[in-house]
Amino acid sequence: MMSLLLVLDLVGTFVFAISGATAAVTRRLDLFGTLVLSFVAGNFGGITRDLLIGSVPPAAICDWRYLAVSLLAGVITFYWYSAVDRLRSPVLVFDAAGLALFAVSGTQKALVFGLNPVMAALLGMLTGVGGGMMRDVLLADIPTVLRADLYAIAALAGAAVVVIGDLLHIPATATTIVGALLCFGLRLMAIHRGWHLPVARPERSSGKKHAPNDETIE
Amino acid sequence: MMSLLLVLDLVGTFVFAISGATAAVTRRLDLFGTLVLSFVAGNFGGITRDLLIGSVPPAAICDWRYLAVSLLAGVITFYWYSAVDRLRSPVLVFDAAGLALFAVSGTQKALVFGLNPVMAALLGMLTGVGGGMMRDVLLADIPTVLRADLYAIAALAGAAVVVIGDLLHIPATATTIVGALLCFGLRLMAIHRGWHLPVARPERSSGKKHAPNDETIE
Amino acid sequence: MMSLLLVLDLVGTFVFAISGATAAVTRRLDLFGTLVLSFVAGNFGGITRDLLIGSVPPAAICDWRYLAVSLLAGVITFYWYSAVDRLRSPVLVFDAAGLALFAVSGTQKALVFGLNPVMAALLGMLTGVGGGMMRDVLLADIPTVLRADLYAIAALAGAAVVVIGDLLHIPATATTIVGALLCFGLRLMAIHRGWHLPVARPERSSGKKHAPNDETIE
Numbered sequence: 099m100m101s102l103l104l105v106l107d108l109v110g111t112f113v114f115a116i117s118g119a120t121a122a123v124t125r126r127l128d129l130f131g132t133l134v135l136s137f138v139a140g141n142f143g144g145i146t147r148d149l150l151i152g153s154v155p156p157a158a159i160c161d162w163r164y165l166a167v168s169l170l171a172g173v174i175t176f177y178w179y180s181a182v183d184r185l186r187s188p189v190l191v192f193d194a195a196g197l198a199l200f201a202v203s204g205t206q207k208a209l210v211f212g213l214n215p216v217m218a219a220l221l222g223m224l225t226g227v228g229g230g231m232m233r234d235v236l237l238a239d240i241p242t243v244l245r246a247d248l249y250a251i252a253a254l255a256g257a258a259v260v261v262i263g264d265l266l267h268i269p270a271t272a273t274t275i276v277g278a279l280l281c282f283g284l285r286l287m288a289i290h291r292g293w294h295l296p297v298a299r300p301e302r303s304s305g306k307k308h309a310p311n312d313e314t315i316e
Numbered sequence: 317m318m319s320l321l322l323v324l325d326l327v328g329t330f331v332f333a334i335s336g337a338t339a340a341v342t343r344r345l346d347l348f349g350t351l352v353l354s355f356v357a358g359n360f361g362g363i364t365r366d367l368l369i370g371s372v373p374p375a376a377i378c379d380w381r382y383l384a385v386s387l388l389a390g391v392i393t394f395y396w397y398s399a400v401d402r403l404r405s406p407v408l409v410f411d412a413a414g415l416a417l418f419a420v421s422g423t424q425k426a427l428v429f430g431l432n433p434v435m436a437a438l439l440g441m442l443t444g445v446g447g448g449m450m451r452d453v454l455l456a457d458i459p460t461v462l463r464a465d466l467y468a469i470a471a472l473a474g475a476a477v478v479v480i481g482d483l484l485h486i487p488a489t490a491t492t493i494v495g496a497l498l499c500f501g502l503r504l505m506a507i508h509r510g511w512h513l514p515v516a517r518p519e520r521s522s523g524k525k526h527a528p529n530d531e532t533i534e
Numbered sequence: 535m536m537s538l539l540l541v542l543d544l545v546g547t548f549v550f551a552i553s554g555a556t557a558a559v560t561r562r563l564d565l566f567g568t569l570v571l572s573f574v575a576g577n578f579g580g581i582t583r584d585l586l587i588g589s590v591p592p593a594a595i596c597d598w599r600y601l602a603v604s605l606l607a608g609v610i611t612f613y614w615y616s617a618v619d620r621l622r623s624p625v626l627v628f629d630a631a632g633l634a635l636f637a638v639s640g641t642q643k644a645l646v647f648g649l650n651p652v653m654a655a656l657l658g659m660l661t662g663v664g665g666g667m668m669r670d671v672l673l674a675d676i677p678t679v680l681r682a683d684l685y686a687i688a689a690l691a692g693a694a695v696v697v698i699g700d701l702l703h704i705p706a707t708a709t710t711i712v713g714a715l716l717c718f719g720l721r722l723m724a725i726h727r728g729w730h731l732p733v734a735r736p737e738r739s740s741g742k743k744h745a746p747n748d749e750t751i752e
C-alpha cells in the first residue's frame with residue numbers, strides 16, 4: 099500500500115512538473131528556469147503543506163526521488179517540447195490524476211499530523227493546487243486556478259471523502275481510493291463539459307467611479 | 317482579556333478578508349478564487365509570523381474560526397458586491413482597526429516566543445501588512461503597501477509601543493491598548509490628510525540609458 | 535573562521551540589499567517599499583533555507599545585524615540613488631561575491647542540519663538566488679534568474695564543491711574557499727563573455743494554435 103501510494107505520488111509530481119516546464123518553455127525561460135518551474139509546480143503544494151503542519155524538512159526536500167522525477171519531466175519537456183505539446187489532451191488527463199492523488203495523500207498526511215478535519219481537507223486541496231499557483235506567480239500571472247474551471251473544487255471533494263471516512267472510522271484504503279476516483283471523475287467532467295464556478299459581476303454603473311484607479315495600480 | 321483579544325483579532329481577519337474578496341471580484345476571479353483571496357488577505361500575515369517564530373501549525377490553520385470568518389467575508393462580498401462597495405469608507409476605517417489589532421497582537425505573540433524587541437515589532441508589522449501583500453502578489457500586482465500612503469509605518473508605531481512597554485515592564489494590557497490606538501489614529505490621519513512617505517526620484521538624464529530595458533522586462 | 539564567515543555573509547546581504555533597493559527605486563516605490571525590497575533581496579534566500587531545514591526562527595530574524603545591514607543599504611540607495619547607479623559595474627562584482635558567499639555558506643548550513651548532499655547543494659543555490667527571485671515577484675516581474683545568464687549555475691557549482699568536499703572528508707575551510715572562488719569566477723566570466731543557458735524554441739507553426747490563449751491568460 100505505501101509503495102503504491104509513493105508511486106502514485108511520484109506520477110503526480112511528474113505530471114505537474116510537466117505543466118510547469120510547459121509554461122516555462124512557452125514563456126521562453128532558459129533551461130535553469132524551466133527546471134525550477136518543473137520542481138516548483140510538482141512540489142510546492144506538498145512543501146507548503148509540510149511547513150504548515152510542521153513536518154520539517156519537507157518530504158520533497160528529503161527524498162531525492164521527488165527531485166529526480168521533477169528534473170526528468172523538465173528536461174524532457176525542454177528538449178522535446180513539440181512532442182509534449184502534442185500530448186496536451188493526455189497531459190490534462192494525467193494532470194487530473196495528479197490532482198486526485200495529491201488531494202487524498204495530502205489530506206491523509208494532515209490527518210496523521212493531528213489537524214482538524216476541515217483544515218486537513220483544505221491542506222489536501224492546497225497540496226493539489228499549490229504547485230500550479232506558485233508556477234503562475236513566478237510567471238507574474240494571476241494563478242489560473244483562481245479563475246478557471248472546476249479544479250480546486252474537485253480536489254476538495256476528494257479530500258472531503260477522506261476526511262469524512264476518517265470521522266466514520268472507515269478504513270483509509272477504501273476512502274483514499276473513493277476520494278481519488280471522485281476527484282478524478284469530477285475534474286474530467288469539468289474539462290469535457292466546461293463546468294465553471296460563478297464569477298461575480300461588479301455593476302458597471304456604480305463601479306465605474308473607481309475602476310480606473312484599480313486598473314492604474316496594476 | 318483573552319476573549320476580547322480573540323474577538324478583535326477575528327474582526328480584523330474579517331475586514332482584511334473583505335479587502336481580499338473585493339480585489340478578487342474587481343479582477344473577475346471565480347467564487348473559489350474569491351474565497352482564496354479572502355483567506356489569504358485575512359490570514360497570510362499571521363501564518364507567516366507563526367512560521368517564522370516556530371509556532372506550528374499556525375493559529376489560522378488550527379482554529380476553525382479564522383477560516384469561518386474569512387469565508388463569511390468572501391461569500392458576502394461575492395454575492396453582495398455592490399453593497400460592500402458602497403461601504404468603502406467604513407471599510408477603510410475597519411481596515412485601520414484591523415491593522416492596529418494585528419500589529420499589537422502580532423508583536424505580543426512574537427515577544428512571547430522570545431524574539432528580540434526590534435524583530436518582534438517588525439513581525440507585528442508583518443502580521444498587519446502581510447495579508448495585503450500576498451493578496452496583491454496573487455493578483456500579479458506590486459503590493460500597494462510598498463508604494464501607498466502611511467500604512468506600514470502606522471503598524472510599526474503601534475508595534476513599537478508594545479515593545480517599549482515590554483522593555484519598561486509596563487503591564488501588557490495598557491501598552492496593547494495604547495499601541496492599537498496610536499496605530500489606528502495614525503492610519504486615519506494618513507487617510508484623511510493624504511500623508512505619504514517620500515518616493516525617490518531617479519534622475520531622468522542618467523537613468524534614461526537603461527530605463528527602457530527595465531521596462532521591457534515587465 | 536566563524537567571524538570571517540559572518541563578515542562575508544553580511545557583505546553578501548548588503549550587496550543583495552542594494553540590488554533590491556535599486557529595483558525598488560526604479561519602480562518608484564516609497565521609502566518603506568524600498569526598505570522592504572532591501573530586506574527581502576538580502577535575506578529571503580536564507581530565511582527560506584532556514585524554514586526548509588527547520589532552523590527556526592531563521593538567523594535573519596534572530597540576529598539584528600542582518601536587518602541593520604539591509605536597512606543601511608536601502609537608505610543609502612534611496613537617498614543617493616544616482617551615486618549607486620553609477621557604480622553599476624562594481625555592484626555586479628559585489629553581487630557575484632555575495633552569490634558565492636551565500637551559496638557556500640548556505641550549503642554548509644544545510645549539511646550541518648543533516649540534509650542529503652544533493653539537496654544541500656540545491657539549498658545552497660536557493661540561498662544565493664532566493665532573495666533576487668522574491669524581489670522580482672514582489673515587483674510583479676518574472677524572476678530574472680529564471681531567464682538570465684549563468685547565475686544559478688555558478689551558485690550550484692560552488693555549492694557542489696562544498697558537498698563533494700564533505701563527502702570526501704576534506705576540511706570544510708578549504709572547500710568553502712575553493713567553492714566560493716569557483717562560483718565567483720564563473721559568474722564574472724558569464725558577465726564578461728555573455729554566457730547563457732539554452733532557451734527552448736517552441737515551434738511557431740504547431741504552437742500557433744493555442745498561443746493566443748496562453749497570452750490572453752496573462
